């Protein structure tokens with residue numbers, strides 16, 4: 155079916171735990187998300203954490219709006235989504251410029267690096283450009299060893315310098331989704 | 336345009352906010368924001384001039400961050416229809432301090448009064464209930480508005496949702512600040528939080 159062939163390797167990956175540790179260090183409290191397989195380990199950590207609230211969304215733009223309210227009330231947040239979800243956020247991303255609130259999102263990439271599913275390619279190909287058109291800075295992590303420092307830099311510039319920032323977690327990092335048995 | 340026996344939106348909003356105390360208030364773009372401004376500018380008003388479909392979720396983020404304070408979202412039927420998924424998200428999180436009020440004139444008043452789905456087929460109260468919000472109200476009299484207003488202060492019995500049928504008259508605009516950063520930081524200041 156649609157199970158990943160590399161589930162075992164993925165479960166062993168340590169970078170999702172490193173992301174979780176960075177989020178803890180920055181005192182992130184609200185973690186809105188639309189699930190993506192590449193985020194599954196991080197989402198599980200968030201949902202099991204007493205200090206963070208994982209908030210399932212029906213669509214990604216809800217998360218942008220949620221983070222405005224979180225900041226207004228004194229809490230930091232981070233939006234977890236996959237690249238297709240970025241297209242769902244476009245108008246709501248105006249809020250990063252209107253309110254100048256600290257916006258951080260971690261995006262698992264699809265539609266690149268050995269993609270099987272053509273439906274992921276159009277949005278995956280324009281994810282970075284879409285963010286940049288909306289005034290969101292983009293950083294990318296493609297190798298396990300660089301994830302921690304990229305996410306740390308992104309969190310620092312988002313929360314300390316109020317620079318809206320997206321981290322793209324490359325499909326090369328996550329592994330292309332395997333569709334054959 | 337005004338139909339007989341329908342409530343005046345300004346009277347509804349001033350009744351909702353007359354005894355607001357510590358409440359934080361989020362206004363959906365357009366007329367709801369003007370109504371809130373007309374009831375009196377306040378540091379704890381988060382006026383929206385855009386982000387259509389985002390009012391409920393902004394209120395949810397605020398309610399989760401400040402669980403001891405009442406958070407009141409006041410928005411239009413058109414704005415609510417664009418962000419209906421947010422009701423499902425609220426129904427899942429169940430913030431007890433959150434109240435959502437839709438000023439339902441059954442049209443998109445701000446853009447020329449084109450009819451909305453609530454005029455014909457969509458039941459927002461039913462949708463809120465079906466999303467897991469148990470405290471729901473279909474309101475059509477000022478007495479009901481006043482009774483509902485008292486419950487906003489109860490931060491243990493939400494989330495609650497009310498649809499208030501109002502008349503579709505377009506009233507004179509009362510303009511709040513449109514500077515989002517100012518509005519946001521003023522609200523944070525009222526909570527003892529620094530600008531950044």
Ligand SMILES: Cc1ncc(C[n+]2csc(CCOP(=O)(O)OP(=O)(O)O)c2C)c(N)n1
Nearest residue numbers: 365366387411412413414442443444445446
């Ligand atoms: C994404 C988006 N689409 C359309 C508009 C145009 N627009 C501004 S206000 C509005 C309707 C608001 O209707 P409602 O929420 O019912 O408020 P009312 O004026 O009827 O009280 C629309 C469609 C917009 N601002 N943003």
Ligand SMILES: [Mg+2]
Nearest residue numbers: 411412442444
């Ligand atoms: Mg309307």
